Amino acid sequence: MQLVKMAWRNIWRNKVRSLAVMTAVFLGLVAGMYSASLVEGIMQSRFENFIENQISHIQLHHPDFIRDQEVFLTVGGNLDNLQKVREIPGVNKATIRTRVQCMIASASHTGGVELYGIRPNSENETTKFARHLIDGDYLEGESSNGILIGESLAEKLKVGVGSRIVLSYQDKNNDLVSGAFIVRGIFNSGYTRYDEMTAFVFQEYLNDYLGIGEDFHELAILANDINDLENIRAELHQQFPNSVVRTWNEIEPALEVMVTSSGLFSYIFIILIMIGLAFGLLNTMLMAVFERTREIGMLMAVGMSRTKVFILIVLETIFLSLSGAVIGLFSGYLLVAWFAKHGLDLSTFSDVMYELGVDSVIYPYLNTSFPFILAIIVVATALLSAIYPAIKALSLSPIEAIRK
Known part of the structure; x- marks a missing residue:
């Protein structure tokens, strides 16, 4: 002392x-x-x-979809299946998407984008996507030919809300399909590359063009707790035994x-x-x-x-x-x-x-x-x-x- x-x-x-x-x-x-x-x-x-805007905590796909990105590589699904997913302990929100690579064209520019067919309500609940809109409206109401595009893409195409653009893609039979869409809204997610290469339409409308019925390419889940992911994965394997389930760190190792x-x-x-x-x-x-x-x-x-x-x-x-x-x-x-x-x-x-x-x-x-x-x-x-x-x-x- x-x-x-x-x-x-x-x-x-x-x-x-x-x-x-x-x-x-x-x-x-x-x-x-x-x-x-x-x-x-x-x-x-x-x-x-x-996590919230793009990949979510968990994604589910057909085993070959990530590699091949073919339209016919779908997961069989309907609203009942989606509801069962939402009832899995630890699941906060869930949504299903259709994904297809396509060409997008306006009067002044043509380029490639990844087109997402979404269910507007469940998508917005899962990703809060509507908050990124900087012009126009979110996809609401009945299925139609409305489309959401990123600000960077809108600048490239030289289009605005109300403009008409044409999308071309292959359906499940590899036949070339084209459709005209009206720009309903323009978003800015904060990721320029993502905004430049991504567009969103009504899933039901897109599925009709692709001929895949109620099937989907991607199930995205937002969990209540990141520590529950393995338990959720196990439940998903039981509900969708022929699918691959990946967590956020497997989807984006860089993250x-x-x-x-x-x-x-x-x-x-x-x-x-x-x-x-x-x-x-x-x-x-x-x-x-x-x-x-x-x-x-x-x-x-x-x-x-x-x-x-x-x-x-x-x-x-x-x-x-x-x-x-x-x-x-x-x-x-x-x-x-x-x-x-x-x-x-x-x-x-x-x-x-x-x-x-x-x-x-x-x-x-x-x-x-x-x-x-x-x-x-x-x-x-x-x-x-x-x-x-x-x-x-x-x-x-x-x-x-x-x-x-």
């Missing part, structure tokens, strides 16, 4: 230097926590947008890498801050040891063991770092909590954010264990930083130190 009191008093003998180190620790931790939470918030926003790397980035950033902290502490404690050479020599001369001198230097280093760390962790937590509630408005950079597939308002997120891990890292950094100055102190000869 006496060593603890002595160590605490010693760090305040040079208030300016100690406060400078504490301030550096404080600012570093606040900046580190906020930056890490912001990165995590951006990654979560992108993940949620990608899983992105989610995993966000946590790695946070720790790399913190480690860089800790390296800076380590050099600051090392420099401060070396200066303290050199300034107190005579004092340390006298302490050893009157009977203080080298072990106690070592512990004294280590305690001073820990107190110096923890004094700033405690305030920094608390302040960083409050800062993150405030922005997690109110959000960080980046609407000024909305164009860039949309390109990244991220909402213009970011809600920072911090894992509850992160501050505790950070505290452990700070203590470990302090201990490592104290070793060299403490060894320097132990190497002093009491007689020579007193003479200095």
Whole structure:
């Protein structure tokens, strides 16, 4: 206990230097926590947008459809089957889609797109797709020849709401079929490439052209909890034994890498801050040891063991770092909590954010264990930083130190 009191008093003998180190620790931790939470918030926003807007948590297809994309590779289905899927424990929303590669043409441009035949109500429940409309209306009412296209595609085709476009594709018998559609609405999902290559029509209307009845190519499911996916997959295999069921990370492996790397980035950033902290502490404690050479020599001369001198230097280093760390962790937590509630408005950079597939308002997120891990890292950094100055102190000869 006496060593603890002595160590605490010693760090305040040079208030300016100690406060400078504490301030550096404080600012570093606040900046580190906020930056890490912001990165995590951006990654979560992108993940949620990608899941909700495009791939969902789970997709089901004919085993050969992903590879061949042929119209006849369907899954037999009807509204009763869809209702059974929705009753599976853990399923939040579900919808079925028809998918076909086709050519889209206007008076000024022709190109290729992936055409989705959707059930408007269940699609909007699953993906909230209607919120991305920037012009016109969503597909509502009875099945008709209305079509939704992306803003990028509309610019290429030089069309707007009410314009007439022609789609050409092969039916299940590989016969070429063409149909005229009227642009009902224009959307912007935040992914330029996706908007440029995707269009949506009524599933019933498209299925009639393709000759596939009530069959579908894709079943998309949004789960209540990401931890329930394997249980849902097992249930789907029972209902659709001749189909392949894939979870989000199997559909988009790059998305899983992105989610995993966000946590790695946070720790790399913190480690860089800790390296800076380590050099600051090392420099401060070396200066303290050199300034107190005579004092340390006298302490050893009157009977203080080298072990106690070592512990004294280590305690001073820990107190110096923890004094700033405690305030920094608390302040960083409050800062993150405030922005997690109110959000960080980046609407000024909305164009860039949309390109990244991220909402213009970011809600920072911090894992509850992160501050505790950070505290452990700070203590470990302090201990490592104290070793060299403490060894320097132990190497002093009491007689020579007193003479200095």
